[in-house]
Amino acid sequence: MGLQEELNRLKNGIEAQAPKEFVEIMHRATADLEKSGILDGTVKVGDQAPDFSLQNADGQVFSLKDLLSHGPVVLSFYRGKW
Amino acid sequence: MELDALKKAAGEFKALGATFIAISPQLQTYNRELREKKKLTFEILSDPGNQLAQLYGLKFQLPEDLREVYLKLDIDLPKYNGDDSWTLPLPTSLIIDQNGIIQHGAINADYTVRPDPEETLAALKKIVG
Numbered sequence: 001m002g003l004q005e006e007l008n009r010l011k012n013g014i015e016a017q018a019p020k021e022f023v024e025i026m027h028r029a030t031a032d033l034e035k036s037g038i039l040d041g042t043v044k045v046g047d048q049a050p051d052f053s054l055q056n057a058d059g060q061v062f063s064l065k066d067l068l069s070h071g072p073v074v075l076s077f078y079r080g081k082w
Numbered sequence: 083m084e085l086d087a088l089k090k091a092a093g094e095f096k097a098l099g100a101t102f103i104a105i106s107p108q109l110q111t112y113n114r115e116l117r118e119k120k121k122l123t124f125e126i127l128s129d130p131g132n133q134l135a136q137l138y139g140l141k142f143q144l145p146e147d148l149r150e151v152y153l154k155l156d157i158d159l160p161k162y163n164g165d166d167s168w169t170l171p172l173p174t175s176l177i178i179d180q181n182g183i184i185q186h187g188a189i190n191a192d193y194t195v196r197p198d199p200e201e202t203l204a205a206l207k208k209i210v211g
Contacts, residue, residue, distance in 0.1 A: 003087040003198055011194045022151045029148045034191040038172065042139035042189050049178045050137045054105065054127035057114035062103070062127055064178070071099040072185075072210065073178045074202060076088065077140055077171035078126070079193065080108040080162050081116045 049075075084196050085120050091199035092124040098210050100177075107132045107171065109164045130164065135171035140189065144168045175202045177209060185209050 015023045043049065053063040067073045085104075092102040104126040106113060113126040135141040144152070144159070149168050152159060160166045175197035177186035186205040188197035 002200070003084060003196065007084070007194060007196060018155070022154070025147045025151050029145050030192050030194075032145070033142055036142075038139070038142055039189060039191055042172070042174075043176070043184055043187065045184050045187050047184050049176065049182050049184050050134070051182075052127075052134050052137075054129055054134065055110060056125045056127055057110050057117050059110065062125060064182070067101050067103065068178065068180050068182060070101060072101075072180060072206065074095050074100050074102045074206065075174075075176045075178060076102070076104045076197070077129075077135055077138070077174040078084070078104045078106045079170050079173070080106050081112050 085116070085122065087199050089120065089122055089124070091203055094203055095206060098206055100206055100210070103127060105129050105134060105171070107135065107169070108162045112162055129171070131167060132163075132169045132171055135169075138171075138174070138176075140171040140174050141169050142172065144170065173197060175199075177202065177206055179209065 049064060051064045053061050055061055064073065088102070088104065095102045102124045104124060106126055107129050110128050113128055116122065117126060129135055132141040159168055172189055172191060173193055173196045174189045176184050179185050186202065186209065188201065190197065
């Protein structure tokens with residue numbers, strides 16, 4: 001099973017258990033976000049990626065510039081543990 | 083679940099000469115917890131206040147009614163992220179080449195749709211190929 005299939009199963013399971021009004025609020029928020037035009041303002045293929053210096057879990061600093069000196073970088077924005 | 087898929091993909095990115103990096107707004111302590119629990123082999127960097135996400139155009143704020151739902155579901159964003167901005171990044175995967183140019187992007191407004199690591203891997207193969 002692919003990742004998205006698994007996520008869909010999880011989502012359906014959560015939505016089956018959560019109160020109906022919670023699910024409605026979640027769906028509306030997603031629809032509003034899609035309509036907000038946020039996707040028009042994101043970085044695009046062909047753009048220069050803005051540099052960064054951020055800390056890992058131990059406080060060690062990583063910059064995009066340094067990472068790129070070793071090869072291409074795959075960057076994934078992730079919301080969190082929950 | 084997503085992290086397990088990314089963990090697997092991270093090894094394959096590395097075999098192609100690329101570095102996989104995850105970025106999350108949550109506090110370092112939660113990233114450390116996640117790394118240990120999932121035995122992650124890649125770095126998760128903290129993006130306090132989603133400042134980098136904003137620079138990449140990926141930051142959004144949760145509406146008031148959704149915040150209440152999250153709190154009721156015990157998803158305490160201010161606790162995890164260490165600020166009360168109630169902001170998150172759009173789920174996103176980018177491939178950046180050695181010149182710093184974005185060569186591939188998968189960005190979703192629907193947080194239940196996550197970039198598929200397999201697709202990113204296929205794109206990376208084309209780029210480094």
